Amino acid sequence: MPDHEPAAPSATTTGVAPGRVNLIGEHVDYNGGRCLPFALRQAxxxxxGRRDDDRLRVTSRDEAWEGRVDALDDAPGWVRYVAGVVLALDVTQGLDVAISSDVPIGAGLSSSAALxxxxxxxxDALLDLGRTPEQLEQASVRAESETVGAPTGGLDQAVSVHAEEHHALLLDFGSGAREQVRFDPASHDLGVLVIDTRVSHELTDGGYEARRDQAWEAARLLGVTTLAEASPAALEQAGLEEPLLRRARHVVSEVRRVDAFVEALRADRWDLLGPLLDASHASLRDDYEVSxxxxxxxxxxxxxxxxxxxxxxxxGFGGSAIALVPVERLTAVRSALTHAFVLRGWTPPDFIDASPGPGAHVR
Known part of the structure; x- marks a missing residue:
């Protein structure tokens, strides 16, 4: 999906939705666990706009597609996200849709959920459908899972809809509970640096689905509905074979890291956050093997x-990393990363100075 804004049709309604960064709690949403994302300012x-026929026309920069939402064989991948939402909302009205975005694509920052x-x-606003935010969230999840075929857990759409400025959103996929947690690193002279490695990843390529299936099989063998319900002690006693043991160990330990991260924020103990981020990466690298x-x-x-x-x-499998960095070290960190990538013959990374922004809205 290109990133420049095309000329929009007249009599339009404009929706805006952000990308997201997940602070901690990776690959736990579809395992009934807890995670802590926040919305980017990039959106x-x-x-x-309405059409006088039943066709969908989608444009973005110098690309365009037109057809029926129930005949997507020739539609490029990014169009399927749009058509999937229209299908999920049970809309038969013809529509012109003009897309623009500054959320990096393929960077693990949820450009798809933002779309x-x-x-x-x-x-919803144009046709006065009267759907609730929760219904619009679920329509977006259905678009990705049913029309696109990406087996995601709903984290991205939840934060894109429900995010609040200067907060992260604690999502519990076991109980369904959601809580806004104050997260304002700038007030502590810290910044969240997003490092886009520019290694593109695609959630429909099988790696994500394989990890999900392994995690679900581990839960079945442990006799729990979801892996988040398992205790570390039960996990060690279960005798799971590899790689299921490592997949389960990541989920069980990651849920506990999320809880520790939230407790540290509530106690204003920002010094405890860094080691939790480090441990999360080691687990994703070694146990879940998605780095x-x-x-x-x-x-x-x-x-x-x-x-x-x-x-x-x-x-994972590419995309972005995040780093919690003292403000006075941000320039040095960016410089060191650029040098390291160039030294290895890689394309230099892109950077985003991320701060928690608002969720989806109509403008």
Whole structure:
């Protein structure tokens, strides 16, 4: 999906939805666990207008597609996210949809959920459907799982819809509970640096689905509904074979890291956050095996250059890392990362200075 705004049709309604960074709690959403994402300031905009036929036309920069939402054989991948939302909302009205975005694509920052949620909000407002935020969230989840075929757990759409400025959103996929947790690193002279390795990842390529299936099989063997219910002691006594033991160990330990991270924030103990980020990355690298060389180098170099802690974020197999960095070290960390990538013959990473922003809305 290109990132420049095309000319929009007249009489439009505009939906805006952000990308996201997950602070901690990776690959636990579909395992009934807890995670802690926040919304980026970077967002996707969808301008939607009515047509006088039943066709869908989607444009973005110099790309365009037109057809029926129930005939997507020739539709490029990014169009399926849009069409999937229209299908999930049971809309038969023809629509013109113009997309623009500054959320990096393939960086593990949920450009897909930003696209889905921006379209959902715009279509709902334009056609006066009267759907609740929760219903628009679920329509976006259905678009990704049913039309696109990406087996995600719903984390991305939840935070894109429900995020609040200067907060992270604690999501419990076991109980369904959601809680806003104050997260304002700037007030502590800290910054969250997003390091886009520019190694593109695709959640429909099988790696994500394989990890999900292994985790679910481990839960079945442990006799629990979801892995988040398992205790470390039960896990060690279960006699799971590899790689199921390591997959389960990541989920069980990651849920506890999320709880410790939230407790540290509530106690204003920012000094405890870095080691939790480090431990999360080690678990994702060694037990869940969803990291890659570029992510590992980004995390290691960021720490060496002064980050308090760092880890990969998102589904993995490429994408981005995050680092919690004292403000006075941000320039040095960026410089060290650029040098390290160039030294290895890699394309230099892109950077985002991330701060928690608002969720989806109509503009």
């Amino acid at each position: 996707t905009t969808a301008r939607v 889905e949620c921006s379209v959902a909000y715009a279509v 890659c060389e570029e992510l590992d180098v980004a995390v290691e170099v960021a720490r060496e250059a002064g980050a308090l802690g760092a880890r990969m974020t998102g589904g």
